[in-house]
Amino acid sequence: MELIHRNLLIGIHDALQETFFEDRKYADKVIERLLKANRKWGSEDRKVVSQIFYDIIRWKKRLEYYMGEGAKPGNIYKMILAYCLWTKTHYKKFEEFDGIKNADILNKLKKNTVPTKAVEYSIPEWLAETLEKELGSKWEREMEALNEQAPTILRANTLKTSAKELVSDLNDENVESFQIRNYPDAIQLAEKKNVFLTSAFKDGLFEVQDASSQKIGELLDVHEGMRVVDACAGAGGKTLHLAALMKNKGQIIAMDIHGWKLAELKRRAKRAGAHNIETREITDTKVIKRLHEKADRLLIDAPCSGLGVLKRNPDSKWKIDQDFIDRIKKEQQQILQDYSKIIKKGGKMIYATCSILPSENNEQVETFLKNNDGFSLIKEEKIMPSEGFDGFYMALIQRNT
Numbered sequence: 001m002e003l004i005h006r007n008l009l010i011g012i013h014d015a016l017q018e019t020f021f022e023d024r025k026y027a028d029k030v031i032e033r034l035l036k037a038n039r040k041w042g043s044e045d046r047k048v049v050s051q052i053f054y055d056i057i058r059w060k061k062r063l064e065y066y067m068g069e070g071a072k073p074g075n076i077y078k079m080i081l082a083y084c085l086w087t088k089t090h091y092k093k094f095e096e097f098d099g100i101k102n103a104d105i106l107n108k109l110k111k112n113t114v115p116t117k118a119v120e121y122s123i124p125e126w127l128a129e130t131l132e133k134e135l136g137s138k139w140e141r142e143m144e145a146l147n148e149q150a151p152t153i154l155r156a157n158t159l160k161t162s163a164k165e166l167v168s169d170l171n172d173e174n175v176e177s178f179q180i181r182n183y184p185d186a187i188q189l190a191e192k193k194n195v196f197l198t199s200a201f202k203d204g205l206f207e208v209q210d211a212s213s214q215k216i217g218e219l220l221d222v223h224e225g226m227r228v229v230d231a232c233a234g235a236g237g238k239t240l241h242l243a244a245l246m247k248n249k250g251q252i253i254a255m256d257i258h259g260w261k262l263a264e265l266k267r268r269a270k271r272a273g274a275h276n277i278e279t280r281e282i283t284d285t286k287v288i289k290r291l292h293e294k295a296d297r298l299l300i301d302a303p304c305s306g307l308g309v310l311k312r313n314p315d316s317k318w319k320i321d322q323d324f325i326d327r328i329k330k331e332q333q334q335i336l337q338d339y340s341k342i343i344k345k346g347g348k349m350i351y352a353t354c355s356i357l358p359s360e361n362n363e364q365v366e367t368f369l370k371n372n373d374g375f376s377l378i379k380e381e382k383i384m385p386s387e388g389f390d391g392f393y394m395a396l397i398q399r400n401t
């Protein structure tokens, strides 16, 4: 890789500044805006900018060690230089690098050791402790996988097409992809491309959705004509999958505490041709109470630490802390308690997260089942990032009485 154009360097710098130091600025949105504002950059330039931007976010703590100081608004060019030296990225001697002592960085690199596991895997010290406590020695394998780039996976919208047809349609638009064994509607891109520009996307033939996430819809065992509640629907990644699995028949009630996410869901549903979705913002407890014992199926895709999807959102490891995880765990148990009442007797629900911590996953389900003897576990699945796709947990639970 080469970093030889000054405007790309400045772009990467500004995007990192925003992501690291501004509140509520998320890497995916920051890079999207940067690339949109620079339409004249060619596809190779875009690739270089995205890769260096995401790699530096991923490896921030390790780079801070090589720099000999923590990241701050005044030293991000030094961090970019440390990255170029570490990864042997070819760069020009830009004026922005003037005055930075290469030798100090190179000396650290030459030692070829790092002081702690947290530096090695580039995560906060508290997170290394939490991962070790919860996963034992296998946490290192998972963190190694989480520091890789995620593949781009699409879900063919079976209301309009099939995975096989989608591969062929995308091929006609110069996007190479292939089907994935054991994931009936998933296809993987051969290389990163902006698929949102394709007519296949505009025609609603697919959604970007990781392969692990696609397993959740399938596990819920929905059928045409059922009433299904998606209680934490967000912008509807899984709702749209459920609509396709139900062949647009029956009713899906998609809920969330954030109305703006549901508005985005509606836009996506229109593009996908999904007509059986109704959205309801959760403004008070009555919204839930009205649905008690009304649903055949319930999906709780709970808010979580997001530690299973760090490949995709590496900045979140710098934005969360142990307090956040402790708080979210309390919410997860409360959501399970309150929302499980929505299922009819004999109905089923899924509790899912994109976390790899047992305390957010099976331990939550164990606590719930201990306190609610009318429910029983049918099946659970833990997908770890080292298996290739995102880390996810899902438990299928039946309401008996």
Ligand SMILES: C[S@@+](CC[C@H](N)C(=O)[O-])C[C@H]1O[C@@H](n2cnc3c(N)ncnc32)[C@H](O)[C@@H]1O
Pocket (backbone or CB within 6 Å): 231, 232, 233, 234, 235, 236, 237, 238, 239, 255, 256, 257, 258, 261, 282, 301, 302, 303, 304, 335
């Ligand atoms: C993991 S995300 C959902 C992702 C979504 N299901 C998808 O597939 O795209 C969790 C969602 O739960 C929502 N949420 C947080 N607290 C909630 C609560 N108490 N009740 C319902 N939704 C909640 C968040 O706004 C967020 O959209």
